[in-house]
Amino acid sequence: MQVLVGWDNPNEAETIGLFLNVGDIQAKITTDPEEFENAAAMGVWDVILMALNFPSLEKSFALFTKVRALQPEAPVLGACYQGEVVHLARFMSHGLHNFVTRDAGGEFILLLGSVIESANQAVLAQRSKQLAERLREEIESVRQLQESVIPRDIPTPPGYRIAARYEPAQIRVLGDQPVILAGGDYYDIFSMDANNLILLVGDAAGHGIKACMSIMTMRTLIHMIQDKSYVDTAHFVAEVNQRLANKAIVQDEGGFITMMYCTLNTATHRLQYTSAGHPMPLLHNLRTNEVTQLGGEAEAGMPLGIDPNETYHSVSVDMPEDSRLLIFSDGLTDAFPAGGDMYDQFGEKGIIKCLQSAASLSLDEALDKLFVDSQAFTQGSGRHDDTSAVLVERTSLR
Structure with missing residues (x-):
């Protein structure tokens, strides 16, 4: 699974990299908003994770919007602190797939792997459902041709x-x-x-x-x-x-x-x-x-x-x-x-x-x-x- 991460805190970013780059997950973590945007434009990502104050609380929504446009098929996950609910609501209403709540001690990092996996499985299930529906529609059109x-x-x-x-x-x-x-x-x-x-x-x-x-x-x-x-x-x-x-x-x-x-x-x-x-x-x-x-x-x-x-x-x-x-x-x-x-x-x-x-x-x-x-x-x-x-x-x- 290819995961792109944009993060505001370099120390946490390093820890996130250690936790995510295990097993089937290959994560690219960056604290540079330009690099984050370029990676979204050039790569194919299964899941995208970003801190909702990255690169800052004021500029994060604009960056989120650009990344969503560049990677419309990938679920975007957000991470925010408890006091940022109003800020979070804006992202949720514009397509944020899910979020995790950050804590000062960084324990939320332990949950990121399962949250990312869950988001990926949900998207795969939705794609399978859409594919099956398209298959049903195509078969129905051919069947109608045959019965004609x-x-x-x-x-x-x-x-x-x-x-x-x-x-x-x-x-x-x-x-x-x-x-x-x-x-x-x-x-x-x-x-x-x-x-x-x-x-x-x-x-x-x-x-x-x-x-x-x-x-x-x-x-x-x-x-x-x-x-x-x-x-x-x-x-x-x-x-x-x-x-x-x-x-x-x-x-x-x-x-x-x-x-x-x-x-x-x-x-x-x-x-x-x-x-x-x-x-x-x-x-x-x-x-x-x-x-x-x-x-x-x-x-x-x-x-x-x-x-x-x-x-x-x-x-x-x-x-x-x-x-x-x-x-x-x-x-x-x-x-x-x-x-x-x-x-x-x-x-x-x-x-x-x-x-x-x-x-x-x-x-x-x-x-x-x-x-x-x-x-x-x-x-x-x-x-x-x-x-x-x-x-x-x-x-x-x-």
Whole structure:
């Protein structure tokens, strides 16, 4: 800790130097007001201590004001005699951090080390609080940017219902104050033409600005090339991957994006999908209450942005009447209790159990139950990853 001391009494100044220059404290003590002011102008000080009659009772306030202006971040401590309360009040009202009372025997010198340490810790705590608040504000602005691309108007083709939801993860700073993280999740639902509906969920590795910007980059690419004719979802995903592999924002620090990309023909009720390292969709037959995972590891390609030459596979299945299709990010499966084994997760088993118990509920209620149940599984700690889910229902014609 760097401490600057301006003092009026040379004998006391020498003693103060002996007491302060121990341990982590490096103190510069001067009895020359010009040297004191120059040191304040040239150096970086953690704490400044000055006698409030230095260089004299009449000139000390002017010197204090100059030093405060030169070192606005450093706390200034004062030392005065008992009879100088009126004099002290002027300093306190103009930013003096704290003061010690001098005594004729010099015993107050024994307290200076702890007073200086306390002032330094108080300033560091205040700076940490301000930094955390700025961090919270920056994260909130990025999060709002990310959420601005989440679709609000979801197309609903005849014979179908669609519900979708995104929830960010949370961290805690400064005790119990939560910060909602800017995340790397993204879902989109849009019509290619009268009969073909696009459904996708993406998940960039990590949290924060980088993950958010990776997702924004992917979304931009998808909307740039969505008008091209792609008969096969694998070809579309391969082109997105090739373009993302050349983007530094995605590849930096080993970044990548997983994605589930689906096309649903609402006339033939044929679903085609491609996974780029993403969890496979689940198909729920409402008549039998059976839930089936569509595909496995053999169909799951490498995440986007790693290998520009990666080959992807497409899978096609029929979506029967009275069935629901769930596309989701791993924030749903990876929910686990605080202090518990992270491998003891909500998992696919929890999702399947929830879907089956929600078979008689409306689509919106079923989706809400998925989020409520996975949150409850964490026993109050909350999901540690942001979570997206798209739930599609093909209704009965009867």
